[in-house]
Amino acid sequence: PLDVAVEDMKKNNYNSYFKKAGQKIVDLNNQAVDVGVSAAVKVEIPESWANAVDAPAQEIEATPFVKEIVLPMDRQQGDKLPISVFQKHGVLDGTWENGTSAYSKRGVATMVPKWDGSACIQCNRCAATCPHAAIRPVLLTEEEKANVPASFETVPAKGLGKDAPAYSYRMQISPYDCLGCGVCLTACPAKGALTMTPFDDMKPEQENFDKVAMNEAYLKKDVISDKNMKSVQFAKPYFQFSAACAGCAETTYIKLVSQLVGDRMYIG
Numbered sequence: 001p002l003d004v005a006v007e008d009m010k011k012n013n014y015n016s017y018f019k020k021a022g023q024k025i026v027d028l029n030n031q032a033v034d035v036g037v038s039a040a041v042k043v044e045i046p047e048s049w050a051n052a053v054d055a056p057a058q059e060i061e062a063t064p065f066v067k068e069i070v071l072p073m074d075r076q077q078g079d080k081l082p083i084s085v086f087q088k089h090g091v092l093d094g095t096w097e098n099g100t101s102a103y104s105k106r107g108v109a110t111m112v113p114k115w116d117g118s119a120c121i122q123c124n125r126c127a128a129t130c131p132h133a134a135i136r137p138v139l140l141t142e143e144e145k146a147n148v149p150a151s152f153e154t155v156p157a158k159g160l161g162k163d164a165p166a167y168s169y170r171m172q173i174s175p176y177d178c179l180g181c182g183v184c185l186t187a188c189p190a191k192g193a194l195t196m197t198p199f200d201d202m203k204p205e206q207e208n209f210d211k212v213a214m215n216e217a218y219l220k221k222d223v224i225s226d227k228n229m230k231s232v233q234f235a236k237p238y239f240q241f242s243a244a245c246a247g248c249a250e251t252t253y254i255k256l257v258s259q260l261v262g263d264r265m266y267i268g
């Protein structure tokens, strides 16, 4: 009951703050409880929602393992999977196919960063600090530019070294994988290069991410190196789209290790 909950919260305020901070702080916390109760708004749910039906599942290109195990689990139907399907895929011992998080698109961020190539100084700090590998630098040749979607706008690449070819550069966001933590904005030294933008406006960018930023054919091996943080960010992160909390400070480093040695790394 509400009155019991309010009484308990106020008792807790007293126990937590009276000795350390005095009655004034207890009173302020009690006021916060009262405001919380009086400002509650009842949300009316339309009756029609009782009979809401799911939209048909979209057919996607994925491995049989993803289609038969990962996607049903993402739809909260893991308990309906028969043992035989795990047997069929040889994963009764708990082993798991690599790279399946790329198919578990969540789209949970309400605001995601939008890139402005004219303000960006191409330091790649945003990509280096993103804990979820949801923002990535891409380099394209003139020929490749002709084959990517028109919305994949680029600027001339800079700071790649005097021997680097004349590539074009874009920092590409994945709206459906971004968790909206804002770590990339905090790390960005260039005013206006990244701006938090409503998710709905940014949804069309997903195609650019999936078709270009995720396409290994566009990785530039002549630029990727472990000499500095900028160069290593052009490498593929093997640890990507983790389900860590938004802004996790640990996955950033696991991702970086996977960019440095990921194609020959074992984790025990």
Ligand code: SF4
Pocket: 112, 113, 129, 130, 131, 132, 133, 134, 135, 173, 177, 178, 179, 180, 181, 182, 183, 184, 185, 247
């Ligand atoms: S807001 Fe967070 S999750 Fe999204 S791209 Fe920036 S650092 Fe990554």
Ligand code: SF4
Pocket: 115, 119, 120, 121, 122, 123, 124, 125, 126, 127, 171, 184, 187, 188, 189, 190, 193, 194
């Ligand atoms: S951190 Fe800012 S300036 Fe650096 S690459 Fe990212 S968007 Fe550009």
